[in-house]
Amino acid sequence: MKSKAKLNITNLNWGVSFLSAVMAIAIGLLFGLVILLISNASEALSGFAAIVQGGFADGAKGIGDVLYNATPIIMTGLSVGFAFKTGLFNIGSSGQFTMGAFAAVYVGIKWTFLSGSSHWIVALLAACIAGALWGLLPGILKAVANVHEVISSIMMNYIGMYFVNMLIVSNIHDKIKNQSLPVSKTAIIPKAGLDKVFGSQNINIGILIAVLMVVIIYFLINKTTFGYELKACGYSKDASKYAGINAKRNIILSMVIAGALSGLGGGLLYLAGSGKYLQVVDILAPQGFNGISVALLGMSNPIGILFAGLFIAHITVGGVNLQLYSFAPEVIDIIIAAIIYCGAFALLFKNIIFKFSKRKEKEGEGI
Amino acid sequence: MDYVIEMNKITKTFGDFKAVDDVTLKVERGEIHALLGENGAGKSTLMSVLFGLYTPEAGEIIIDKKKVKINNPNDANDLGIGMVHQHFKLVHNFTVLESIVLGMEDTKNGFLKMDEARKKVEKLSDRYKLKIDPDAQISDITVGMQQRVEILKMLYRDNDILIFDEPTAVLTQQEIEELMKIMRELTEEGKSIVFITHKLNEIKEAADRCTVLRKGKYIGTVDVKTTSKEQMSEMMVGRKVSFIIEKSDAKNLSPVLEVKNMTITNKFTKKNVVKNVSFNVKKGEILCIAGIDGNGQSELVQGITGLMAINSGHIFLNGKDITKKSIRHKCIEGIAHIPEDRQRYGLVLDYSLKENAVLQTYYQPCFQKNGIIKFDAVRDYAKKLISQYDIRSSQDEDSIVRGMSGGNQQKLIVAREIDRNPEIVIAVQPTRGLDVGAIEYIHHQLLSQREDGKAVLLVSFDLDEVMNVSDRILVMFEGEIVGDLNPKNTTVQELGLFMSGSKRSESYEIKSKA
Numbered sequence: 115m116k117s118k119a120k121l122n123i124t125n126l127n128w129g130v131s132f133l134s135a136v137m138a139i140a141i142g143l144l145f146g147l148v149i150l151l152i153s154n155a156s157e158a159l160s161g162f163a164a165i166v167q168g169g170f171a172d173g174a175k176g177i178g179d180v181l182y183n184a185t186p187i188i189m190t191g192l193s194v195g196f197a198f199k200t201g202l203f204n205i206g207s208s209g210q211f212t213m214g215a216f217a218a219v220y221v222g223i224k225w226t227f228l229s230g231s232s233h234w235i236v237a238l239l240a241a242c243i244a245g246a247l248w249g250l251l252p253g254i255l256k257a258v259a260n261v262h263e264v265i266s267s268i269m270m271n272y273i274g275m276y277f278v279n280m281l282i283v284s285n286i287h288d289k290i291k292n293q294s295l296p297v298s299k300t301a302i303i304p305k306a307g308l309d310k311v312f313g314s315q316n317i318n319i320g321i322l323i324a325v326l327m328v329v330i331i332y333f334l335i336n337k338t339t340f341g342y343e344l345k346a347c348g349y350s351k352d353a354s355k356y357a358g359i360n361a362k363r364n365i366i367l368s369m370v371i372a373g374a375l376s377g378l379g380g381g382l383l384y385l386a387g388s389g390k391y392l393q394v395v396d397i398l399a400p401q402g403f404n405g406i407s408v409a410l411l412g413m414s415n416p417i418g419i420l421f422a423g424l425f426i427a428h429i430t431v432g433g434v435n436l437q438l439y440s441f442a443p444e445v446i447d448i449i450i451a452a453i454i455y456c457g458a459f460a461l462l463f464k465n466i467i468f469k470f471s472k473r474k475e476k477e478g479e480g481i
Numbered sequence: 482m483d484y485v486i487e488m489n490k491i492t493k494t495f496g497d498f499k500a501v502d503d504v505t506l507k508v509e510r511g512e513i514h515a516l517l518g519e520n521g522a523g524k525s526t527l528m529s530v531l532f533g534l535y536t537p538e539a540g541e542i543i544i545d546k547k548k549v550k551i552n553n554p555n556d557a558n559d560l561g562i563g564m565v566h567q568h569f570k571l572v573h574n575f576t577v578l579e580s581i582v583l584g585m586e587d588t589k590n591g592f593l594k595m596d597e598a599r600k601k602v603e604k605l606s607d608r609y610k611l612k613i614d615p616d617a618q619i620s621d622i623t624v625g626m627q628q629r630v631e632i633l634k635m636l637y638r639d640n641d642i643l644i645f646d647e648p649t650a651v652l653t654q655q656e657i658e659e660l661m662k663i664m665r666e667l668t669e670e671g672k673s674i675v676f677i678t679h680k681l682n683e684i685k686e687a688a689d690r691c692t693v694l695r696k697g698k699y700i701g702t703v704d705v706k707t708t709s710k711e712q713m714s715e716m717m718v719g720r721k722v723s724f725i726i727e728k729s730d731a732k733n734l735s736p737v738l739e740v741k742n743m744t745i746t747n748k749f750t751k752k753n754v755v756k757n758v759s760f761n762v763k764k765g766e767i768l769c770i771a772g773i774d775g776n777g778q779s780e781l782v783q784g785i786t787g788l789m790a791i792n793s794g795h796i797f798l799n800g801k802d803i804t805k806k807s808i809r810h811k812c813i814e815g816i817a818h819i820p821e822d823r824q825r826y827g828l829v830l831d832y833s834l835k836e837n838a839v840l841q842t843y844y845q846p847c848f849q850k851n852g853i854i855k856f857d858a859v860r861d862y863a864k865k866l867i868s869q870y871d872i873r874s875s876q877d878e879d880s881i882v883r884g885m886s887g888g889n890q891q892k893l894i895v896a897r898e899i900d901r902n903p904e905i906v907i908a909v910q911p912t913r914g915l916d917v918g919a920i921e922y923i924h925h926q927l928l929s930q931r932e933d934g935k936a937v938l939l940v941s942f943d944l945d946e947v948m949n950v951s952d953r954i955l956v957m958f959e960g961e962i963v964g965d966l967n968p969k970n971t972t973v974q975e976l977g978l979f980m981s982g983s984k985r986s987e988s989y990e991i992k993s994k995a
Contacts, residue, residue, distance in 0.1 A: 150796070217569070264935055282658055310806075315817060331871045337854060337856075338852050338853050339843055339844050339849045339852050339853075339856060340706070340852060342836070342843055342854060343843075345832075346829050346832070346840070347829070349829045349831045349832065350829045350830065350831075352826050353826055353827065353829045353830075353840070354788075354810065355788060355826075356788060356818070356820060356826040356827065357808075357812075357840040357841045358807065358808040358809030358810075358811075358812050358841055359809075360807075360809075366720075389689070422852075
């Protein structure tokens with residue numbers, strides 16, 4: 115009897131989290147519909163259908179594209195969500211992503227002495243290390259000098275962007291296209307037949323690596339003493355200090371891991387062999403900021419982040435199809451923004467749902 | 482009978498929980514009527530009903546022989562009912578005068594007119610000997626004065642029925658005596674007072690009649706003069722409670738904890754909050770540090786446990802110098818700490834009971850293997866603590882601590898700290914805000930530590946606790962130890978003099994001058 119009651123309550127919590135995310139998505143999509151109606155009412159409904167259909171519109175290939183698009187933002191989402199869990203706001207995911215991407219591409223182009231599958235693996239490891247380094251600096255500043263990680267990691271974003279531009283130009287520059295040179299074939303992440311299954315050239319085992327990372331981070335946060343410490347620091351700095359937990363070490367490690375996840379995301383995208391090159395432009399990598407969206411929508415839960423990443427990728431693919439109806443694909447960005455906006459109210463929705471269910475319960479008792 | 486308040490058969494429920502169940506309270510004009518009960522007995526809920534904060538499901542309220550409906554505090558105010566809440570409701574960056582007037586300001590053309598208000602406040606302050614400084618900021622004045630401001634607020638509104646919700650919890654002995662005097666003067670003026678408390682001494686001293694509640698139910702109303710403390714406490718708790726803590730004499734063994742010349746400087750004000758303090762705690766001894774809140778006791782303890790850096794001095798545990806060691810190291814070496822702010826330091830509120838049960842031990846081999854937490858072992862351990870220390874919560878070991886009652890949160894901390902089998906337990910205000918049952922329990926736990934030959938360092942502002950539990954008392958005043966007393970040869974009044982800095986033990990006089 116008792117255990118049953120317990121189960122119900124945990125179910126309720128999970129259900130409420132899920133439900134509030136769904137509410138945020140629904141409101142965001144409705145908002146998108148309104149925008150479509152305003153810009154071109156006659157095509158609005160078919161355009162909206164394209165968004166909702168997303169990747170499913172193009173059969174297996176569409177799904178393949180969704181998985182390809184989801185991979186980097188699952189990684190950055192995981193990075194931001196992991197830091198959130200430990201009480202840190204890693205807004206520097208973008209810079210870490212860029213650094214990771216550069217390191218992977220650099221190794222992919224220059225370290226041709228590596229042969230076979232060791233090449234792409236080493237390239238991805240380099241991506242992790244470069245991202246970790248970009249997380250390490252704000253982590254040290256926070257732990258030692260109490261510099262807020264938001265400020266320092268925003269600055270690291272810009273430093274990363276310009277630094278990478280500089281490094282591309284001086285090392286791996288394709289002067290004609292003003293972008294990075296193509297990586298060597300051995301550095302491209304294997305497709306392991308996935309391209310045949312989905313009929314898409316973009317997909318590779320990167321998505322499996324991302325899923326593996328989700329599982330690892332989930333395990334790390336929930337099952338290990340390290341995760342226990344990190345969460346304790348995130349929930350209550352004072353109580354964790356009281357418990358003798360080394361908060362400084364944990365802040366640094368947490369930022370390093372978050373950075374490594376973002377960096378790996380960069381590596382996974384630019385080694386996908388999908389014809390994407392590092393451009394020499396003064397724009398922060400948007401994947402880092404999408405990561406914040408994904409983490410918010412997934413409520414910092416690794417499993418939630420996996421699905422949030424897939425969903426955002428899904429409507430992003432829908433956004434490409436939106437162009438068929440002469441809409442700008444940027445509408446998708448607005449919709450994502452609206453969803454995140456509502457996602458920020460997730461807590462509010464949670465409370466509303468909670469109150470609502472309680473009132474229902476009460477009424478039920480009254481009868 | 483001339484009843485000024487009649488609350489008949491009041492029932493107030495929250496969900497399934499009957500906080501107040503068919504309770505009747507009748508207060509005569511001009512009396513001090515005590516409302517006695519343990520935490521959660523429904524005292525505050527009942528008074529919140531009277532003050533219009535809650536609407537009861539059943540029952541009637543009669544004020545001055547007229548049946549009334551009180552929907553909000555403004556209604557209550559119109560009926561002449563005022564309340565001093567347990568946690569004062571004052572605006573910290575207002576002056577005393579502004580706080581008193583707030584909500585009843587006189588204005589002319591939209592501008593404040595404070596002159597008349599000032600006159601009225603000063604007159605009231607003189608008349609009832611409620612000393613205040615009308616221009617001081619609330620954040621700068623003592624808790625005692627804040628309370629006087631709250632009382633003046635009620636008087637300024639011409640309230641005739643005054644409710645005091647546990648008014649003595651934050652006061653020193655001298656302030657308590659002053660408050661009792663003020664309360665008696667107020668009743669002589671014809672005002673009626675409802676006095677919520679769970680301290681029997683105060684009821685004996687001040688109240689005329691006493692209504693006892695237990696678990697939301699009405700137990701009875703008694704005449705205070707003809708009823709003994711034991712009888713009242715039995716009504717309150719439902720069983721006999723022993724007030725005299727029986728303990729053998731201290732054994733006077735070797736010291737466990739030694740503090741030598743400890744000085745701590747506040748980072749911001751650069752003032753020495755702990756000044757050259759030395760003492761030791763012996764095996765089988767409960768050493769109590771008494772003093773008024775804010776005289777360096779908290780900093781002293783945080784300095785010992787490592788939560789705060791010390792500027793100079795040394796700390797020895799069983800002869801080993803642990804001054805520079807980490808909190809974790811001190812923990813392993815056998816310092817248990819029941820912190821002052823249990824919610825800030827003692828618990829991770831968003832963790833479950835079982836996760837909090839292993840807050841300092843999660844890394845030990847019995848709870849983890851290769852860095853992976855053995856949740857089954859953690860669960861079993863939490864279950865053991867729950868049954869052994871009678872910790873109550875809605876979902877046992879899976880309860881989120883934030884949702885647990887204050888008493889049970891504290892029991893969890895006490896259980897966790899004592900179960901680690903420490904050399905010394907450092908407890909700061911371990912019974913603050915707890916009911917008689919929980920207090921008795923915690924005192925019992927501290928005493929059993931003492932019986933096992935462990936040392937206990939207790940910091941307390943509650944003089945009854947200081948006198949009853951300790952083997953030796955050190956008094957702190959402005960960061961210094963000013964007295965070393967034996968509770969057997971001293972009185973509460975004398976202790977009060979030490980605490981207010983008016984008296985010093987001879988040995989400490991010379992030392993501090995030198």
